[in-house]
Amino acid sequence: MTRRQQLHFMKILTLWREALTHSVESEQAKEQEKMKSLPDPVDQGGQESVFHNELRARDRERQLQQKIASALDKIKSGDYGYCETCGVAIGIRRLEARPIATQCVDCKERDEIRERQLGR
Numbered sequence: 001m002t003r004r005q006q007l008h009f010m011k012i013l014t015l016w017r018e019a020l021t022h023s024v025e026s027e028q029a030k031e032q033e034k035m036k037s038l039p040d041p042v043d044q045g046g047q048e049s050v051f052h053n054e055l056r057a058r059d060r061e062r063q064l065q066q067k068i069a070s071a072l073d074k075i076k077s078g079d080y081g082y083c084e085t086c087g088v089a090i091g092i093r094r095l096e097a098r099p100i101a102t103q104c105v106d107c108k109e110r111d112e113i114r115e116r117q118l119g120r
Contacts, residue, residue: 064100
């Protein structure tokens, strides 16, 4: 991967991380406001499932932030864009579609087939 390509993906990942951070902060502020506007314990209890779903969404966002941070670290170390399974360069088109990809298309497809066969 050329230096220009590395800078390109670094920019994409950095902007993605910033947007995600802003989104998380905005959602947290909204949740805090919701809790303030529900003084009745019965109303607060009714919101439990909504908050559970929001917590799950936040957990997914946190995992995504970790993957973005890992990809940025790999760019800095020169390891970005190589399949963690077989070591082959991940195609630029795949990285454009999913900048946090850690596997080439072939290895990812193989893993997905195995998961389906094992029923996961």
